[in-house]
Amino acid sequence: MPLPIGHALAGIALQQACPGFFSAHRWLDAFFFMFLANLPDADFIPGLLSGRPNQFHHGAFHSLGAALAVAAIGAGFFCLKNRRADARAHGRFWVPAAMIFLLFLSHLLLDLFALDLRAPFGLPLFWPFSGRYFIAASPLFINITRSSAAGDFFPSLFNSHNLAAALREVLILGSVALAAAWLRARTEKNRRARAGKGGVSGG
Ligand SMILES: [Zn+2]
Numbered sequence: 001m002p003l004p005i006g007h008a009l010a011g012i013a014l015q016q017a018c019p020g021f022f023s024a025h026r027w028l029d030a031f032f033f034m035f036l037a038n039l040p041d042a043d044f045i046p047g048l049l050s051g052r053p054n055q056f057h058h059g060a061f062h063s064l065g066a067a068l069a070v071a072a073i074g075a076g077f078f079c080l081k082n083r084r085a086d087a088r089a090h091g092r093f094w095v096p097a098a099m100i101f102l103l104f105l106s107h108l109l110l111d112l113f114a115l116d117l118r119a120p121f122g123l124p125l126f127w128p129f130s131g132r133y134f135i136a137a138s139p140l141f142i143n144i145t146r147s148s149a150a151g152d153f154f155p156s157l158f159n160s161h162n163l164a165a166a167l168r169e170v171l172i173l174g175s176v177a178l179a180a181a182w183l184r185a186r187t188e189k190n191r192r193a194r195a196g197k198g199g200v201s202g203g
Contacts, residue, residue: 001058002110002141003162004038006169009177010106011037014099016180021099022078036103039070040111053153054118054146062108063127071101110173114141142168 011033015021022032040062047055060066075097111123113136122135142165147156 001041001114001116001144002169002173003144003166004041005166006110006141006173007037007041007107008034009170009173010110011035011103013173013177013180014103014106016177016184018099019184021096033103036074036100037106039104040066040107048150048153051150052148053150054148058111058116058120058123060124060127062111062123063125064105064108065126065128067101067104067108070104071097074100110141112136113139115139115143117143140172141165 012030014037015030015033019026020029023029041057043056043059043061044053047053047057075093075095078096078100079093108123108125112125112134116122116135116139120133122133124131125134126132142161144157144165145159145161147153
């Protein structure tokens with residue numbers, strides 16, 4: 001499992017494709033992208049509450065079935081909210097559903113390409129249709145070491161191994177986010193230039 005910083009950077013990369021999708025406020029918009037890209041790891045919460053943080057991690061909530069359910073519920077809320085604010089803005093159900101699904105999927109894909117030394121290895125990707133676990137043959141990200149006890153779970157995350165893992169994630173996914181930001185800036189610049197030319201010839 002990559003760390004929250006890695007998943008957040010993947011969310012930011014997707015935000016560059018659709019800036020302002022969740023909110024007109026830039027930072028609130030970025031928060032929603034990062035939150036949804038990290039959401040599957042909310043499966044640590046029931047384990048943390050019961051004293052065994054890893055108990056439910058990489059279970060059913062790390063699957064395409066969960067991604068579909070979260071996308072449907074999230075898009076339902078999104079449509080209700082926007083129906084009041086602006087009926088035209090992302091009013092259709094499938095647009096926010098696809099975006100939420102993509103963000104959730106980005107998390108599953110990154111986890112799939114992470115080294116996992118705890119059995120069962122990987123994710124039950126096709127739950128509820130299959131309980132089989134999947135993991136990439138060649139991992140891109142290093143595993144994260146962590147305690148199995150709730151008491152020292154958070155302190156156990158701070159070690160040199162996890163720091164190396166975090167740096168690797170920042171390097172790889174930060175590059176992807178920067179490339180996406182550069183592409184977005186270039187597209188906007190070209191669009192403004194075309195609009196300017198159109199304005200000159202039209203005037
Ligand atoms: Zn995860």
